[in-house]
Amino acid sequence: MIAEKMKNMVANSSAIRAMFEEGNRLAGIYGAENVYDFSLGNPNVAAPEAVKQAVRELIDEEDPVVLHGYTNSNSGYADVRETVAASLNQRFGTCFAGKNIVMTVGAAGGLNVILKSLINPGDEVIAFAPYFGEYRSYTNNYDGVLVEVSPNTENFQPKLDEFEQKLTPKTKAVIINTPNNPTGVVYSEETIQKLAAIMEAKQKEYGTDIFLISDEPYRELVYDGAEVPYLTKYYANTIVGYSYSKSLSLPGERIGYLVIPDEVADSGEVLAAANVATRILGFVNAPTLQQKVVAKCINEKTDISFYDRNREELYNGLKDCGFECIKPEGAFYLFVKSPVADEKEFCAAAKKYHILIVPGSSFACPGYVRLAYCVSHETIVNALPKFKELAKEYF
Amino acid sequence: MIAEKMKNMVANSSAIRAMFEEGNRLAGIYGAENVYDFSLGNPNVAAPEAVKQAVRELIDEEDPVVLHGYTNSNSGYADVRETVAASLNQRFGTCFAGKNIVMTVGAAGGLNVILKSLINPGDEVIAFAPYFGEYRSYTNNYDGVLVEVSPNTENFQPKLDEFEQKLTPKTKAVIINTPNNPTGVVYSEETIQKLAAIMEAKQKEYGTDIFLISDEPYRELVYDGAEVPYLTKYYANTIVGYSYSKSLSLPGERIGYLVIPDEVADSGEVLAAANVATRILGFVNAPTLQQKVVAKCINEKTDISFYDRNREELYNGLKDCGFECIKPEGAFYLFVKSPVADEKEFCAAAKKYHILIVPGSSFACPGYVRLAYCVSHETIVNALPKFKELAKEYF
Numbered sequence: 001m002i003a004e005k006m007k008n009m010v011a012n013s014s015a016i017r018a019m020f021e022e023g024n025r026l027a028g029i030y031g032a033e034n035v036y037d038f039s040l041g042n043p044n045v046a047a048p049e050a051v052k053q054a055v056r057e058l059i060d061e062e063d064p065v066v067l068h069g070y071t072n073s074n075s076g077y078a079d080v081r082e083t084v085a086a087s088l089n090q091r092f093g094t095c096f097a098g099k100n101i102v103m104t105v106g107a108a109g110g111l112n113v114i115l116k117s118l119i120n121p122g123d124e125v126i127a128f129a130p131y132f133g134e135y136r137s138y139t140n141n142y143d144g145v146l147v148e149v150s151p152n153t154e155n156f157q158p159k160l161d162e163f164e165q166k167l168t169p170k171t172k173a174v175i176i177n178t179p180n181n182p183t184g185v186v187y188s189e190e191t192i193q194k195l196a197a198i199m200e201a202k203q204k205e206y207g208t209d210i211f212l213i214s215d216e217p218y219r220e221l222v223y224d225g226a227e228v229p230y231l232t233k234y235y236a237n238t239i240v241g242y243s244y245s246k247s248l249s250l251p252g253e254r255i256g257y258l259v260i261p262d263e264v265a266d267s268g269e270v271l272a273a274a275n276v277a278t279r280i281l282g283f284v285n286a287p288t289l290q291q292k293v294v295a296k297c298i299n300e301k302t303d304i305s306f307y308d309r310n311r312e313e314l315y316n317g318l319k320d321c322g323f324e325c326i327k328p329e330g331a332f333y334l335f336v337k338s339p340v341a342d343e344k345e346f347c348a349a350a351k352k353y354h355i356l357i358v359p360g361s362s363f364a365c366p367g368y369v370r371l372a373y374c375v376s377h378e379t380i381v382n383a384l385p386k387f388k389e390l391a392k393e394y395f
Numbered sequence: 396m397i398a399e400k401m402k403n404m405v406a407n408s409s410a411i412r413a414m415f416e417e418g419n420r421l422a423g424i425y426g427a428e429n430v431y432d433f434s435l436g437n438p439n440v441a442a443p444e445a446v447k448q449a450v451r452e453l454i455d456e457e458d459p460v461v462l463h464g465y466t467n468s469n470s471g472y473a474d475v476r477e478t479v480a481a482s483l484n485q486r487f488g489t490c491f492a493g494k495n496i497v498m499t500v501g502a503a504g505g506l507n508v509i510l511k512s513l514i515n516p517g518d519e520v521i522a523f524a525p526y527f528g529e530y531r532s533y534t535n536n537y538d539g540v541l542v543e544v545s546p547n548t549e550n551f552q553p554k555l556d557e558f559e560q561k562l563t564p565k566t567k568a569v570i571i572n573t574p575n576n577p578t579g580v581v582y583s584e585e586t587i588q589k590l591a592a593i594m595e596a597k598q599k600e601y602g603t604d605i606f607l608i609s610d611e612p613y614r615e616l617v618y619d620g621a622e623v624p625y626l627t628k629y630y631a632n633t634i635v636g637y638s639y640s641k642s643l644s645l646p647g648e649r650i651g652y653l654v655i656p657d658e659v660a661d662s663g664e665v666l667a668a669a670n671v672a673t674r675i676l677g678f679v680n681a682p683t684l685q686q687k688v689v690a691k692c693i694n695e696k697t698d699i700s701f702y703d704r705n706r707e708e709l710y711n712g713l714k715d716c717g718f719e720c721i722k723p724e725g726a727f728y729l730f731v732k733s734p735v736a737d738e739k740e741f742c743a744a745a746k747k748y749h750i751l752i753v754p755g756s757s758f759a760c761p762g763y764v765r766l767a768y769c770v771s772h773e774t775i776v777n778a779l780p781k782f783k784e785l786a787k788e789y790f
Contacts, residue, residue: 003513003515009668045460055450064447105500108677282503287682289685
């Protein structure tokens, strides 16, 4: 009955989600405190108090007809877009104006808007494994073809030699995600410079424009003073997709933005297309109250010391158990090498201890598993003895 | 640079929007009080006070990690879905459960979700002119083909004889919208019964399933005690798309739902597909705070006496000027016959008096114009002398 394209999607419906639901089931049987659910990237740190205050003020002070009304432009409130642009300019030395900002229904909405705007059927979109599995769905939505660059399991920086070979005259876009889901790796400035140089050269060689789409929901979640380069400064055809899901712990509210700089080829046309795509995909505009909330909270961010503490505890604990993994510099994920080649077998073994983790094949990187450590610290403390038992099966 | 499919869309970008922006421009020059902008269906009545109260309570009392977090299911909070189902059952004698409800990013989001779930390339979707022009874009998003039934300008009830002829083995869905945008007409129970009988017969004849998609953002906006039949009771393969944009004056907040009853063919599969479509189209879930708000305000609705007063004043005023139009029973639109064949010429003439109205060709019904009367009463009072001057050019 359903569309052919959806049949596969429904059948393969996100392993992450299935795991999350399994977690709820186990919690129902054994009690939530006896289930160690590392499956979903749902922030566990409350939104800053300033968010509450902003909502209260908006509700009390703003005209509800405006506050809850359609925005004049599908791209969002003019004042909100200007606030976002000014903040980016201040932080990153960019020169954006309000018109360069399109408020979106989270980063997922933003990625759909920009892919709808750019992709013709058969166009290629490159992603570096391991990558967020939804990039494949988003690309498929517009009949694009996702092209994978294989994972560099040494340090999870992108494999630039393979990347260079995979850029073709049909490449319309390259998606990068740093800090990265699922590895927590931050791409170094050197990596970005090389990547930009390769793309510039290929644009020249093919006489095409290749867009770099930077998916940045984790920009604010970095540790040990790591720097996340702002990509529009390295490559002209860069479009940024941002979300407040993690930085303000508002994932359910669906609020983020796209940056489409003037330096982008035909930027006026791309901005117009993004505005239309926002409308015709049914988003219409990003939720209005939350647009105003993020503008009021433009200098706020969630308390990442909580994630940092979890990161240290879980990383050190797993290393002590004998597991291998890269210490993440950002986001709230650990990407751990499976002690057996088939990581799904490892995930099944972990489940015996009520530990829920996601197979790396969901991120095009089999042989690894992802642990989301946006959980209570207690969950980590209590899970570690279970990981120790689990480790004994292998080491 | 942009996708081929988008070029046309950008070029033709909603006449309604263009008009709305023209309104802002004129207001900037002549003052808002001297511009009579009837172009956009942006509610002018404030959300009920209960909405404010609900937001305050939610912010003060709920755990922000849950209130602003991803919902366990992409279809929304379980308690919210149950509240919606129970309310529908109470009002319409239906038998829905929470699982039959998918919370959506407004009705536009819901329509995209259900079309993505159902439509294969080349599938036909029937709409009755005049219809909301976005139905064409939404259908095109999934490579469906919109098939029009021509307008019945006598009373704007659907032309059922032509409809019967246009149902083919490729018809996957029929969209109806009652109360109707742009006519304000409510389809009678008799119309619905006949329409259902035709669809049943064609399903049998072709051995196919044909879905009736009822787009109902105006359900609550009816006057003079008009009844709007609840369509799932007349035809098994009915899917309802609802929005709180008009009933609670929350259009910018993007909150609505789909109803996918058990009676729908393969309803479990359709529900699963809608859940996946919500995720992969980038909606992820309907905005969470607003999900909770509408559940708390389930028995509230906006004060429609305001629209009713506008309706009477504008309808009678225009009739007095000599214009022809059907008196609407619902929504907040008047669909007026253009005094000249080319209604765009009429719209241009109206603009000389700073009156902004939308050509019927935007709704596949040339020769007519749409006036949205969700404006201040003052706007109507002040516009009527201008309409009188305008009328003198024709009568």
